[in-house]
Amino acid sequence: MPQELxxxxxxxxxxxxxxxxxxxxxxxxxxGPTKRLANTYFDTPDASLNRLKAALRIRKAGDRYIQTLKTQGEFVAGAHRRLEWEWPLPSAVLDRDLLLATSLVDSVSLDELKPVFETNFERRILMLDDGKAVIECAFDRGEIVSGGQSVPLCEVxxxxxxxxxxxxxxxxxxxxxxxxFFINLISKAEQGYFLAGVHRPASLSAGAEPVSKLFHGLSRLWLTGELPQEYVEAVAELKAKETKTDWRTEIELFERLMAExxxxxxxxxxxxxxxxxxxxxADE
Structure with a gap:
């Protein structure tokens, strides 16, 4: 099963x-190439995909169409690891049969899947090869659109x-x-759901490591303008954590944000x- 980090x-x-x-x-x-990408995201009227922390889209890139299913996965030291399936399509019509081989078949009413929002942007690609890793650097700029509303999108x-x-x-x-910049743990799909009024990102699980919880809390603050409780809890966990390194200077800014x-x-x-x-x- 394919994964991405x-x-x-x-x-x-x-x-x-x-x-x-x-x-x-x-x-x-x-x-690398510069592409214009138009993405339509699908869900059921009761947002069952979103509740499963999955995202389903059709992407148009030039004259190609790709259907993609992603899970939220896990956050590790600021990085995002998740499962991903991709299938080429002949057109922009959702192929529900492709989903029968995934975990969605027992959890989602596939016949009820409808478009919810779009993310449309220009992507500029750079390939980085330093001899130790090959990294795709994707520069995305455009907008997220739902129900006549739109918000800007600018990410790497x-x-x-x-x-x-x-x-x-x-x-x-x-x-x-x-x-x-800041490391953002809120996906384009979650931003689209928020704009559509379908979903507000929830806290990570109680067992998530505190650095990921802190970063996720910051990302939710950026999106909603409200400081979530998971952020406050993560700062407290980090302050109480015994480490081999002195990181207290770095945590001071995060503490100040709780007051303002x-x-x-x-x-x-x-x-x-x-x-x-x-x-x-994050590794200790």
Missing amino acids: EIKLTLEPAPADDAYRWLSSLPETSV EFELKSGQEDRLLYWASKLGEQVS PSSAKVSDLGKAQLALLRTGV
Whole structure:
């Protein structure tokens, strides 16, 4: 069963352009294609796919159509690991029969699947090969649309294609020396569901490690404007955790946000996230 491991970064448009210019200038990178992607996401009227933490879409790229099913999976030290199925289609019509071989067949009424929202954006690809890993760097800019409403979309996704998993964090850290961003654990699909008024992202499971809970709480703050309880709990867990490294300086910003959530700045959040991950606290 295929899996993907990626780190997703949210940026403002100007830093995203700077990030692309910097990465494309490196000897380790090669410039890939630029694509216009139109994505329609499907669910049932009672949002059963969303409740299962899965996402189903049809993507149009040029004259090609691809049907994709993804699970939420798990978050590990800022990266996202999840199951993914992809099937080529002859047109933009959903093929429900392809879903019969997945876990959805016993959990979702396939006949009730309907379009819910769209994510439409331009994707610029850079391939990064440093001898230790091959990473696809996808620069996405566009909008999420539902029911006559839209919100901007500006992200960079680092997806590991082969090699060492820790190179994702290494290259995210190198990029963080050039531009401001934050590590966002809220997917495009979750953003679309929120815009459609179908779903507000829920907390990670109680057994999730505290760094992922903290990052997920920050991502929910960014999306909803409200600081969730999982964030407060994660900060408390990290403060109580015995570690071999001193990361107290990095946690100070996260503590201040509890008193004034509106003070969150993308530049500060990304730096603090990367500094916290570099301490190794997520692996202890």
